[in-house]
Amino acid sequence: MHRLIHDVKFLTSPQAAGRLAGTEGAYRTAHYLKAELDSLGFDSMLQPVDVPAARLISTPRLIVGTQAFSPRHDFAELTALSAGGYVKGQLLVVREDDLLRSEDFKSKVVLIPKRPQRFNLAETVNTAVELGAAALLVEHGEPQWFHKTVYSGNGKIPVLRVRTSIAEELTQQSGAQIELDLPLERATRPCNNVIGLLRGDSDFTLALTAHYDHLGDDSDDARFPGAFDNASGVATILQTARELAKEKLSFNLLVAFLTGEESGLWGAKQLIAHPPAPISAVINLDGIGSESKLNAMRLGHRQRGDPLAEFGESILSKRSIQAQWISGSDDSSAFISKGIPTLGLGQQPTGQARSVMHTPLDTFESLHLETIHQGVEVLVEIVKSIQNVIARRRTSAEAISTLTQEIASPLRGSQ
Numbered sequence: 423m424h425r426l427i428h429d430v431k432f433l434t435s436p437q438a439a440g441r442l443a444g445t446e447g448a449y450r451t452a453h454y455l456k457a458e459l460d461s462l463g464f465d466s467m468l469q470p471v472d473v474p475a476a477r478l479i480s481t482p483r484l485i486v487g488t489q490a491f492s493p494r495h496d497f498a499e500l501t502a503l504s505a506g507g508y509v510k511g512q513l514l515v516v517r518e519d520d521l522l523r524s525e526d527f528k529s530k531v532v533l534i535p536k537r538p539q540r541f542n543l544a545e546t547v548n549t550a551v552e553l554g555a556a557a558l559l560v561e562h563g564e565p566q567w568f569h570k571t572v573y574s575g576n577g578k579i580p581v582l583r584v585r586t587s588i589a590e591e592l593t594q595q596s597g598a599q600i601e602l603d604l605p606l607e608r609a610t611r612p613c614n615n616v617i618g619l620l621r622g623d624s625d626f627t628l629a630l631t632a633h634y635d636h637l638g639d640d641s642d643d644a645r646f647p648g649a650f651d652n653a654s655g656v657a658t659i660l661q662t663a664r665e666l667a668k669e670k671l672s673f674n675l676l677v678a679f680l681t682g683e684e685s686g687l688w689g690a691k692q693l694i695a696h697p698p699a700p701i702s703a704v705i706n707l708d709g710i711g712s713e714s715k716l717n718a719m720r721l722g723h724r725q726r727g728d729p730l731a732e733f734g735e736s737i738l739s740k741r742s743i744q745a746q747w748i749s750g751s752d753d754s755s756a757f758i759s760k761g762i763p764t765l766g767l768g769q770q771p772t773g774q775a776r777s778v779m780h781t782p783l784d785t786f787e788s789l790h791l792e793t794i795h796q797g798v799e800v801l802v803e804i805v806k807s808i809q810n811v812i813a814r815r816r817t818s819a820e821a822i823s824t825l826t827q828e829i830a831s832p833l834r835g836s837q
């Protein structure tokens with residue numbers, strides 16, 4: 423428990439700076455994780471991964487008339503549909519029934535203060551670009567903090583989400599001077615997966631994976647510690663590796679801390695393309711510790727059919743943890759799409775925990791460390807049970823493919 427707390431503290435510290443792929447904080451984290459795997463006797467490496475992402479390189483500004491608004495509270499970028507850029511122009515407020523000519527939009531900063539029914543944001547952005555608008559502001563509810571994303575699309579103009587109450591306020595100011603600076607860099611940067619291999623004497627390779635990247639601190643005061651997402655999963659996998667390094671496993675144990683998850687699962691895709699050993703099965707962990715007890719975990723699949731997920735289900739239910747047939751949009755989906763037996767574990771955040779995701783509220787203090795500790799116990803048990811299944815079977819290369827298919831049924835039969 424002591425080491426685990428230390429890990430989560432480091433991962434969420436100002437030194438790690440929110441672990442955005444391609445930043446100093448992420449490199450520091452990668453070296454920390456590699457040193458830990460080295461000390462456990464893993465054969466480790468930093469695997470190069472090119473990660474495309476949309477990264478804010480300084481603080482965005484939005485000024486209407488003489489009033490300056492606050493980033494992340496009053497407004498925020500919309501990376502998937504936006505370009506970066508500086509715009510100075512005139513505000514044009516557009517309501518549903520307004521009769522406007524297409525030339526009215528030219529070079530304007532267009533504000534949509536109220537979303538009409540069946541509003542399609544992507545289509546609206548396209549239309550604004552076609553009409554020659556300089557930028558687009560869209561009302562986006564009343565969150566405590568606007569969620570941060572780093573997913574990069576190919577947007578042509580700056581697009582901002584604006585707090586609804588502020589958008590309403592601005593409807594009185596159509597025609598006002600507006601200045602908008604969105605220092606959004608869209609670039610591919612060299613990053614690293616952290617990979618460690620502990621060799622057994624069979625061809626079976628079990629990969630334990632968790633993404634260590636997050637969204638990065640803003641350049642002003644807003645920190646994004648990414649405690650639940652996914653310092654928690656990284657710490658769980660690392661602690662599990664510590665426990666398993668003491669065992670003599672008969673198969674290869676591959677531990678991979680993946681980068682670039684937040685902007686498109688890039689680290690997982692790279693590991694699949696260039697594994698240090700052919701991967702037989704994967705257990706991915708994304709998000710644990712949102713609640714004070716480990717009452718339920720998702721399996722990473724919407725329905726039965728994956729042998730490893732069914733295997734995981736049997737172990738969870740033995741411990742009275744509800745196994746949820748829910749798929750994640752996390753790294754597990756990259757392995758599943760390649761047909762690799764995959765258990766995509768994580769706690770499904772609900773209610774308050776859900777609104778904390780991708781905001782500065784996802785902190786060390788909000789994590790339940792005891793729950794993470796329980797996660798380690800579950801994970802160790804799953805891996806040891808896989809070991810038992812393999813020990814009862816032939817472990818030659820020919821047996822591997824059938825073993826993968828049979829991984830679920832023998833253990834359920836033996837209970």
Ligand SMILES: [Zn+2]
Nearest residue numbers: 636651684780
């Ligand atoms: Zn995330």
